[in-house]
Amino acid sequence: MIKNLVIVESPAKAKTIERFLGEAYTVKSSFGHIRDLAKKNLGIDVEGGFTPQYIVPADKKKIVSELKSLAKKSEMVWLATDEDREGEAIAWHLFEELQLEKEKTRRIVFHEITKDAILKALESPRYIDTHLVNAQQARRVLDRLVGFELSPLLWKKVKPSLSAGRVQSVAVKLIVEKEREIQKFSPKKYFRVTGKFSVPNGKGGQIQLKADLSKRFESLEEAETFLSKCQSSEFTVNTVEKKPLKKSPAPPFTTSTLQQEASRKLGFSVNQTMSVAQRLYESGKITYMRTDSVNLSKLAIGTAAGKIKDAFGEKYLKTRNFTTKSKGAQEAHEAIRPTYMDRSAIEGNRTEQRLYELIWKRTLASQMSEAQLEKTTISIVVSGAPERFIATGEVLIFDGFLKVYMESTDDEQEEEAKGLLPPVKTDDKLNREIIEATEKTTIQPVRYTEASLVKKMEELGIGRPSTYAPTISTVQHREYVIKEDRKGVEREMVQLVLKGDSLSQQNIKEKYGYEKGKLFPTDIGMIVNDFLEQNFQNIMNFNFTASVEEEFDEIAEGNKDWPSMIERFYKPFHNKVDAATQTSERSKGEKILGEDPKSGKPISVKIGRFGPIAQIGEASDEEKPRFASLLKGQSLETITLEEALELFRLPRTLGQFEDEELIIGVGKYGPYVRHKSKFFSLSKTDDPFAIKQERAIEIIIEKRAQEENRNIKQFDEEPGLLILNGRYGPYISFNKKNYRIPKSRKPEELTLEECRKIIEKAGSRVKK
């Protein structure tokens, strides 16, 4: 017999709680939801009041039967899942599926995992909140209806295996819209004028003062006119303004802000951040990593305060309670923070240490004093011209929280270091050292990174802490979006320089357009987006989630009936699905680019069965049309007639090698050179249209050497068993399966007997 069975969501949490509660309590975890809608036929009885059909998924059967038998043996079952919509639903599903008895079941909640909080929770149990459960059912049913009616529509109208949903489709829309903004953007040139001046320092030397002109010029002529005026101008200090400035620390981490900062400061992908954080959580080093709350427990604030006082002194301390303001936040947990604030460093691998350090510093800084700065602005008049030079400088008076942590921004423009300005005063005359007018262009909108997309989604209230990373994987997995780097190009800019009496003009080079890890929409992504936008405006609206969330809240408060809310949504929605099924054509993104100068036939692009293609002629022509796949990086939306014509130059012959032809082409896996009916992939830097014979031969020879290297050992008695060198190091290949070689063994010394043993062992492990 068990006295008390406590069920929570997460096993790490169960372990901690068990320690607090002692022998009378057995604490187990449900590993999240234990039931879900059945997969076939929507899993919803649409005709019968949208009754959900719940099943226990295969991978949850084991845990459910274990919990069920424990519950039977228990005097009291405590459902201690999170206090939000999903947590309440998990408690209810447990109640139903484990067939718990009402008199022997209690529902409790706590907001922080401390002994006090848990004991208090045990003293004030309540019942399962049916309204809150209903709100979750409405959320679940709505998402299933949207996802499982839109996706099949896409299979018919665009391509099999595609998907659409309330969250992912809007995430894709953000990326598509950004790309189109960039396409529409036309950079404007302008000239920025900077001046370097000097004043005597009173000790026989000079101090420099840098300042920017308040006006930008639109043309070289205007800039030139101004600079020539400056040749004879005097430069006088007009005003010196000093203003105190305060900077406050950022709140402690939530899932979204952790993902952003880990991306900016450590270069982690969203997935990487989450899996490292998971390890830190499981080993008890940080609190739960999927949260939208910025709240810290009193205990955490207390220990942080102690640490700050010890390390930096009282004047660095300023404790605060932050409030969460993001849309749709449900605050079932604390902010992400170190479990023990007094541990500034931990054991673990490098990535774990770096992420921990980031969390520790951010948490500590959040309880520290503001930084105090003094901002100085000096305005300089130019005699004979209305424009003014402005110099700004910031001096740190008290560092405060900046001692440990400074939040980064997504702003890509490098901030010029602004420091102390020389002690000038009104009417001081300045010496002109050098004045430069440099050509610049306005900056195009910045593409999303994974982390900045998460930030945007959070702002719009779309998705939850537990789904940001999976959603970003899904849209990439479906090939709606691709994460890529773009090499910058060098471009020439004009610069005018006024130094002494000479005004000269020169060209300077500038790197432009370099991007790393940015999200680009694919052709399929844009076609699917446009199709959904045309037919399902309401779901694609950025406010859709926010407006249904309002209704879920009303359901949660007991002021609205959930099936009728779903019905009001579903009827018009389902009609639109029907209408689109019948009326709308297959969306292939077809577009005519122009005419083939040789044959006079039209050249068009579209999505073919295997991806984007260019086509000469039409299917109805007597002669079959010719096809060519678009290259990586080309898109239906931006490809030009000339680029499309280029594609038909392949495949082409590039002379001979070893008495056989070298043929260059583009296949399923990208550009290749074919020789003696073998294929060799070109490298990323090779252009299939420009590649020379020598380079093609070089590729073939390289590949041959690599293959030779591939075979480490084989046995005459067993010709099908090979020891090979692969991407992940040496391995054994046998019967089309691969087997790992123990690290302790040198692969070239393995005997046939040993290989067979390894295979046998691996075979027995696979069974499950």
Add this chain to the structure above:
DNA sequence: CAGTGAGCGAGCTTCCGCTTGACTT
């Protein structure tokens, strides 16, 4: 592993949100 692109039809794909392993050729 590579060159395709018509059309038919069977059988498959798919959502969001809660959680952790089991996988590492």
